[in-house]
Amino acid sequence: MKNLILSTAALALTAGVAMAETVRLGTEGLYPPYNFINDAGEVDGFERELGDELCKRAELTCEWVTNDWDSIVPNLQSGNYDAIIAGMSITDEREETMDFTQGYTQPSPSAYAALSADVDVNSAVVAAQTSTIQSGHVATTGATLVEFPTPDETVAAVNAGEVDAVLADKDFLAPIVAESELVFISDVYLGGGIGMAFRESDDELRGKFDAAIASMKADGTLNELLAKWEIEGQF
Structure with a gap:
């Protein structure tokens, strides 16, 4: 620690x-x-x-x-x-x-983001920060969950091609998507x-x-x- x-x-x-x-x-x-x-x-x-x-x-x-x-x-x-x-x-x-x-x-949206809008988030490999509501949600879908200790590492994994998409709070992802090649795929309300x-x-x-x-x-x-x-x- x-x-x-x-x-x-x-x-x-x-x-x-x-x-x-x-x-x-x-x-x-x-x-x-x-x-x-x-x-x-x-x-x-x-x-x-x-x-x-x-x-x-x-x-x-x-x-x-x-x-x-x-x-x-x-x-x-x-x-x-x-x-x-x-x-x-x-x-x-x-x-x-x-x-x-x-x-x-208020309960605010989480969002999936990827390098392509064609990613099927229910069957893809999806990154999420460990011990979050996002990782818990991905685990209930047909996707393969890959957890990372920090939110920045989840985004880096998408950009490096290690995973297909990331699920995180949309408030966190919005400025990253605006300044990168990532695109939003869909929102989900959790918590x-x-x-x-x-x-x-x-x-x-x-x-x-x-x-x-x-x-x-x-x-x-x-x-x-x-x-x-x-x-x-x-x-």
Whole structure:
């Protein structure tokens, strides 16, 4: 596992409120526009802005931690951070071991992309990032699934001719398709939107973030962030 990268969110609490214990937010840092590492080596993207605002509204001091996707859930459970905010879709399977906030995105399309629009995605060799809803979906079709640790590797596999197509979040693929020879083949809707994930024992903390998400929906600031980062499906 790569070294954990920490960057303090430096959020001031309101006057009269005692300094709370630091809450650690785990993300991947490899999935733009949701989360990525910028040129300064810091976590950036839609979820960085969202997480910082949620911490401010919940009157919490927060710190960012990056972790490889394939071990992001085990490291939550082992206490390396307190919540996951990493483009993680809410699914029944994940809710068996974690608790989620309400979604801070609407269920948005995943998409198949390939070098040819003639690829039959139900019989082709299809790449997807490991332990994602996309890889789970491909496994239920007649396609041959090939999993990769990172989303960039799934795209590279298509370009290198190692696989016929890739299935990933359309928000992630859109700028890549626009600047390459890849073309979209079809969309598929998976999961129940994206939310923050918590250990089942941390219901009080989850509730604070859930209330903060609700307040951002109510005053329109969540929709503003979604529009800024060109993420589909406003509330």
